[in-house]
Amino acid sequence: QSALTQPPSASGSPGQSVTISCTGTSSDVGGYDYVSWYQQHPGKAPKLMIYEVSKRPSGVPDRFSGSKSGNTASLTVSGLQAEDEADYYCSSYAGSSNFGVFGTGTKVTV
Amino acid sequence: QVQLQESGPGLVKPSERLSLTCTVSGVSISAGYYWGWIRQPPGKGLEWIGSIYFTGNSYYNPSLKSRVTISVDTSKNHFSLRLSSVTAADTAVYYCARDLIYDIRVDSFDIWGQGTMLIVSS
Numbered sequence: 206q207s208a209l210t211q212p213p214s215a216s217g218s219p220g221q222s223v224t225i226s227c228t229g230t231s232s233d234v235g236g237y238d239y240v241s242w243y244q245q246h247p248g249k250a251p252k253l254m255i256y257e258v259s260k261r262p263s264g265v266p267d268r269f270s271g272s273k274s275g276n277t278a279s280l281t282v283s284g285l286q287a288e289d290e291a292d293y294y295c296s297s298y299a300g301s302s303n304f305g306v307f308g309t310g311t312k313v314t315v
Numbered sequence: 316q317v318q319l320q321e322s323g324p325g326l327v328k329p330s331e332r333l334s335l336t337c338t339v340s341g342v343s344i345s346a347g348y349y350w351g352w353i354r355q356p357p358g359k360g361l362e363w364i365g366s367i368y369f370t371g372n373s374y375y376n377p378s379l380k381s382r383v384t385i386s387v388d389t390s391k392n393h394f395s396l397r398l399s400s401v402t403a404a405d406t407a408v409y410y411c412a413r414d415l416i417y418d419i420r421v422d423s424f425d426i427w428g429q430g431t432m433l434i435v436s437s
Binding site for chain 2 (some may be wrong): 207241243252256297302306
């Protein structure tokens, strides 16, 4: 089972939007609505930003949104702010007989 | 407030076995969540190692399964990771985390420990 595919980098100016893709297969992203997105600043633990494709945990700004189409999930950050500069990882459930898989990671530069 | 704290030796020699513990506070480990271990080699991405339920029901990444054991001690409110025959490739920050949904494993982690760096070197 391979890692989910993300672009290595993405960038945008303050106030703009950036969208990150996460491509898997019908056995993970396409097969379940348990896609999550994490934000990780240098030297810090990952922080859950989106779960179940498009839900935001309490405290996560609504500038962060998630969606899915087929085997590809996406994270959009609108109204980019300096503090959004970080690495972002997607992940997906792949069934009880399989194991969780993370994406390759995307570095977002603001 | 739920908090997780990893603890471990920091340095392990090649071929030895590493042991890490994740101490949970603010909630009973028997509360009905899955608890997981994830690692991140320096400069690289995240890798799911495995998860365990308070009953001891566990799941492992097949790439590590032959070397990994995850156990839970409800009396101490902690769970542990053991990885045998370590090599330099096992050098990483090791995180423990709580799975998001009560009573179901969905491999989505909402609460993370701060991570502990483990170096494999002679």
